[in-house]
Amino acid sequence: MPAEPPRRDEPELPSTAIVVRGGMMFRETVEQALAVTVQRFDLYLLSVVAHSTQKKREVWERAPSKHTKVRVSTAGQLRECGFELIPTFDAPHYSILLPGPLNLDMWTALDDAFSPPTKDP
Amino acid sequence: MLQLTADLNAIWGENWLVASVRRASRPIVVGEHLVGQAVVVADGEGEFCDGIIVGLRDGLVDIRLDLESWRSDDTQVRGLLVSGQMVSVGLREISPIRTSAQSPNVPMEQSSGERQVTSPSGMVELDWALAS
Numbered sequence: 001m002p003a004e005p006p007r008r009d010e011p012e013l014p015s016t017a018i019v020v021r022g023g024m025m026f027r028e029t030v031e032q033a034l035a036v037t038v039q040r041f042d043l044y045l046l047s048v049v050a051h052s053t054q055k056k057r058e059v060w061e062r063a064p065s066k067h068t069k070v071r072v073s074t075a076g077q078l079r080e081c082g083f084e085l086i087p088t089f090d091a092p093h094y095s096i097l098l099p100g101p102l103n104l105d106m107w108t109a110l111d112d113a114f115s116p117p118t119k120d121p
Numbered sequence: 122m123l124q125l126t127a128d129l130n131a132i133w134g135e136n137w138l139v140a141s142v143r144r145a146s147r148p149i150v151v152g153e154h155l156v157g158q159a160v161v162v163a164d165g166e167g168e169f170c171d172g173i174i175v176g177l178r179d180g181l182v183d184i185r186l187d188l189e190s191w192r193s194d195d196t197q198v199r200g201l202l203v204s205g206q207m208v209s210v211g212l213r214e215i216s217p218i219r220t221s222a223q224s225p226n227v228p229m230e231q232s233s234g235e236r237q238v239t240s241p242s243g244m245v246e247l248d249w250a251l252a253s
Contacts (some may be wrong), residue, residue, distance in 0.1 A: 020166075022130045023129070023130065023166040023168060024167070025166075026164045026165075029164065029165045033128040036131075047131040048130065064188065065130060065168075065188075066170075066188060067164075068167075068168065084153070099165070
């Protein structure tokens with residue numbers, strides 16, 4: 001019986017909200033992360049940090065991890081690609097909900113929705 | 122020192138990472154003897170963080186991360202990874218062992234709830250998942 005990911009009761013992020021994924025976001029590591037959440041929650045979830053602010057720095061300073069390179073997107077860009085953002089675990093953690101296993105089209109959309117790897121914003 | 126790989130984005134809580142062994146290049150028995158074990162957690166993308174296994178709960182491996190030790194391009198760890206000592210982990214929980222056609226492992230129940238699976242190749246594969 002899959003567990004439910006702990007969700008926070010928060011309003012939907014505005015489209016302009018900054019979303020940051022730590023690291024280079026290689027397809028291989030994304031697939032590894034998704035495999036973990038499928039195993040536990042039967043959902044394809046990818047961890048990001050997000051906040052309603054439009055300032056990248058403000059979002060990243062709230063994150064516990066210290067990745068030297070990150071990928072940046074917005075809630076609006078992700079939604080346009082069909083990805084839902086769910087407030088999960090402790091703020092500012094969010095999960096990108098993928099509709100299914102990561103196929104090439106989905107990976108391309110996800111990869112394109114984020115900026116190229118950039119140094120800690 | 123164990124080297125662990127995990128999604129370092131998925132650190133929920135205050136400087137805590139809860140990880141689980143997914144596979145290892147040498148037999149790993151998950152049990153209380155791991156508590157206190159120093160580990161290096163790597164995310165597979167060149168980021169590293171030191172940690173200490175501080176507890177296990179029903180197979181959960183709790184790792185306290187020293188975020189001040191966060192670094193990239195850790196040549197020492199990379200060297201060890203090349204030497205085949207890497208232990209790959211997922212996040213949060215070690216759940217009951219999964220066997221599959223691709224992984225014809227024979228589970229062996231250890232004492233006090235410890236579990237170990239050894240494949241013909243000598244690889245150890247422990248099932249894993251996120252905990253709520």
